Amino acid sequence: MVLKRKGILLLGSTGSIGTQTLEVIRAFPDYFEVIGLVAGNNIDLLRKQIEEFNPKFAYCNQTDINIQLFDGTDCVYMPIESMVINPEVDLVVAATSGDVSVLHTLSAINSGIDIALANKETIVMLGNLLMDAVKNNAVTLLPIDSEPSAIWQCIRGEDNNISKLIITASGGSVRSIPLRYMKDLSPKEVLKHPNWSMGNKITVDSATMMNKVFEVIEAHWLFDVPFEKIDVVIHPESMIHSLVEFNDGSIKAQISNPDMRLPIQYALMYPDRKNNKFIKSFDPVNIGSLNFFNIDYERYPCFKLGLETAIKGGTWPAALSGADDIAVEYFLKRKINFLEIGSFISDILSSHKNIVNPNIDQILNAASSARERGRLLIR
Numbered sequence: 001m002v003l004k005r006k007g008i009l010l011l012g013s014t015g016s017i018g019t020q021t022l023e024v025i026r027a028f029p030d031y032f033e034v035i036g037l038v039a040g041n042n043i044d045l046l047r048k049q050i051e052e053f054n055p056k057f058a059y060c061n062q063t064d065i066n067i068q069l070f071d072g073t074d075c076v077y078m079p080i081e082s083m084v085i086n087p088e089v090d091l092v093v094a095a096t097s098g099d100v101s102v103l104h105t106l107s108a109i110n111s112g113i114d115i116a117l118a119n120k121e122t123i124v125m126l127g128n129l130l131m132d133a134v135k136n137n138a139v140t141l142l143p144i145d146s147e148p149s150a151i152w153q154c155i156r157g158e159d160n161n162i163s164k165l166i167i168t169a170s171g172g173s174v175r176s177i178p179l180r181y182m183k184d185l186s187p188k189e190v191l192k193h194p195n196w197s198m199g200n201k202i203t204v205d206s207a208t209m210m211n212k213v214f215e216v217i218e219a220h221w222l223f224d225v226p227f228e229k230i231d232v233v234i235h236p237e238s239m240i241h242s243l244v245e246f247n248d249g250s251i252k253a254q255i256s257n258p259d260m261r262l263p264i265q266y267a268l269m270y271p272d273r274k275n276n277k278f279i280k281s282f283d284p285v286n287i288g289s290l291n292f293f294n295i296d297y298e299r300y301p302c303f304k305l306g307l308e309t310a311i312k313g314g315t316w317p318a319a320l321s322g323a324d325d326i327a328v329e330y331f332l333k334r335k336i337n338f339l340e341i342g343s344f345i346s347d348i349l350s351s352h353k354n355i356v357n358p359n360i361d362q363i364l365n366a367a368s369s370a371r372e373r374g375r376l377l378i379r
């Protein structure tokens with residue numbers, strides 16, 4: 001019997017998560033069919049992906065290029081908003097950066113399509129609005145981010161007896177840099193992550209630990225665990241991707257080499273687990289020891305600021321996301337130094353007017369107003 005392959009729409013196909021998602025799909029050609037690809041500006045790579053995966057439709061940001069993009073292929077141009085409601089799509093992989101795909105993800109959910117979510121901004125900004133849409137449309141939200149994926153794998157088969165989530169953090173590229181040198185760090189140095197190869201935004205967020213704030217918010221919404229029951233510890237080896245403590249004191253951890261293809265494959269194939277010969281297995285003897293440390297708040301001021309802001313709810317998380325977006329952009333453009341990222345975000349947030357129980361427009365507006373405020377501050 002020939003089984004129907006799972007139809008995948010990949011948003012952000014040319015990025016770090018996007019290309020690794022295609023590696024997983026390449027490893028299981030009988031399991032997945034690429035229905036659509038969405039990229040931003042990397043037209044050369046998108047063209048290669050279209051030739052290899054032969055999707056039915058694709059999109060890139062530059063409309064004039066779209067015509068040439070499809071010459072000699074069966075693929076046709078389609079706007080993202082039409083792709084995400086196409087009935088041929090079984091699963092949308094949301095792997096664009098920033099808030100590009102927030103509305104598209106929501107449209108897919110409202111059309112009853114399952115989501116494999118890498119883009120943390122979507123859940124950080126929308127919070128309960130996203131979770132309500134998932135529930136009301138009876139769709140499945142499958143986390144790709146390695147820490148939520150780890151928690152998800154640990155609680156699979158358990159009743160809700162969680163006493164604590166422990167999210168691990170690598171500490172990013174600045175983990176062992178003496179504090180006195182931190183303000184002089186160049187974008188190139190901050191972008192050198194010791195364990196993971198990721199897009200620029202998330203790599204800087206990893207160095208400030210704002211990324212961990214976003215993961216705490218993700219875990220809060222995905223697993224319905226209150227903020228006070230979520231801890232974060234520094235784990236430099238990035239082998240344990242998170243831990244769950246249950247009421248009886250027993251702890252489960254998910255362990256693997258730092259390789260995003262594993263959580264991507266778990267989300268795409270869930271609930272199956274198939275051997276992927278390209279993913280190296282974990283060797284405990286070779287690793288030797290695993291270490292854990294408390295967070296040094298002097299080194300990571302953004303973590304405290306971010307968490308205090310996020311737990312206030314309303315439009316605060318969206319404003320935080322927008323403020324962080326523009327702060328990282330200005331750091332990468334060398335308009336602020338690494339240590340100014342936190343104070344810059346704090347200055348932006350000082351003028352935020354919160355809205356309790358916001359609608360989608362108010363959420364998007366909170367993020368774009370924060371970005372605009374950042375631009376004004378720099379001017």
Ligand SMILES: NC(=O)c1ccc[n+]([C@@H]2O[C@H](COP(=O)([O-])OP(=O)(O)OC[C@H]3O[C@@H](n4cnc5c(N)ncnc54)[C@H](OP(=O)(O)O)[C@@H]3O)[C@@H](O)[C@H]2O)c1
Pocket residue numbers: 011012013014015016017018038039040041042043061095096097098100118119120121144145146196197198199200201202260
């Ligand atoms: N990388 C990781 O290991 C990792 C782990 C966990 C979670 N995440 C999350 O996953 C998301 C993606 O991260 P990433 O590291 O893969 O980022 P990335 O490497 O910067 O890739 C971003 C992708 O989004 C596309 N894109 C950007 N703006 C677009 C637009 N306006 N329209 C259409 N496409 C657009 C880019 O296209 P072009 O390149 O063609 O311009 C690229 O394909 C982020 O939310 C991140 O926090 C990433």
